[in-house]
Amino acid sequence: MQRWDRVEAFIEVVRLGAFNAAAERLRVSSSHVSRLVSQLESQLDTPLLYRTTRRISLTEAGRLYYQHCHHLFDGFREAEAAVKELQTRPSGLLGLTCATTFGERYLAPLVHDFMRLHPQLEVKMHFTNRQVDIIDEGFDIAIRMGTLQDSTLIARRLCERREFVVGSPDYFRHHGQPHALSELSRHRCLVGTREYWRFDVDGVRREIRVDGPWRGNSGPALLDAALKGLGLAQLPGYYVDEHLASGDLISVLDPYQHDDTAVWAVYPRHRHRSPKVRQFLDYLVDSLGPRLPGNARGR
Incomplete structure (x- = not known):
């Protein structure tokens, strides 16, 4: 059987022109390199090198053997480099799931930008x-908003997500503005996917059940109902920021705004070892917050 360490020692000696240089490259002793080359010569039953105290040179057999073998180790190094590159660049299929409106407005454009940076990557959104079971349904990452439920999944906070209680000027003209949480029971509250709203009272999270004439599971529909004066809504900043700036909506109860909510990426523990997952999450952390309306608005 061919001993590749002997062949590698011989090739490095020829390339570098000295046993000590080859030993330094291979991180072994000079005597070990010399012994490997001697073993190779014995194996081939022919001398490959002329050795003197000043220099080494190739025999005819050594020259022929070098010509046939040196490209093999070049191929090995190229193969190692290719595997290492595969381990450091995003590739393969990246499966993502997210709430519809947030995904369409904010996640998809970032995914497309990331794919332009890494054209070898495939994506399924x-x-x-x-709420998708990402393990059973075969996704790498789920993007979730708000306060996370306890889970065996790993969660990474991508950026802040601030929620505002808002109403239209027309609604407030008819019903007045609430200034305390206890006043919410007297208001028409538009109910989305949660039947309670979250607030912060002296550093403690408080959940208040709300009720009103409208219920639905669509953020854009909830926003439209609030803009048309049907009641108060609690919505994240990326829904309402432009309407607060224009005056079409007014934010109330800001002193009670809670700050334990965020945009999260959740994924199975072992997936973070994948370059496509790790680098995409890093990209989202760097890119999502600055693009998300409402995060910079003060209390």
């Missing part, structure tokens, strides 16, 4: 307001 699935937008739904249903």
Whole structure:
């Protein structure tokens, strides 16, 4: 059987012109390199090198053997480099799931930008307001908003997500503005996917059940109802920021705004070892917050 360490020692001696240089490259002793080359010569039953105290040179057999063998180790190094590159660049299929509106507005453009940076990557995006079991359904990452439920999944905070209680000027003209949480029971509250709203009272999270004439599971529909004066809504900043700036909506109860909510990426523990997952999450952390309306608005 061929001993590749002997062949590698011989090739490095020829390339570098000295046993000590080859030993330094291979991180072994000079005597070990000399012994490997001697073993190779014995194996081939012919001398490959002329050795003197000043220099080494190739025999005819050594020259022929070098010509046939040196490209093999070049190929080995190229193969190692290719595997290492595969381990450091995003490639393969990246499966993502996210709530529909957030995914369409904010996640998809970032995914497309990331794909332009890494054209070897394939992506499958699935937008739904249903909470997907990413392990059973074969996704790498789920993007979730708000306060996370306890889970065996790993969660990474991508950016802040601030929620505002808002109403239209027309609604406030008819019903007045609430200044305390206890006043919410007297207001028409538009109910989305949660039947309670979250607030912060002296550093403690408080959840208040709300009720009103409208219920739905669509953020854009909830926003439209609030803009048309049907009641108060609690919505994240990326829905309402432009309407607060224009005056079409007014934010109330800001002193009670809670700050334990965020945009999260959740994924199975072992997936973070994948370059496509790790680098995409890093990209989202760097890119999502600055693009998300409402995060910079003060209390």
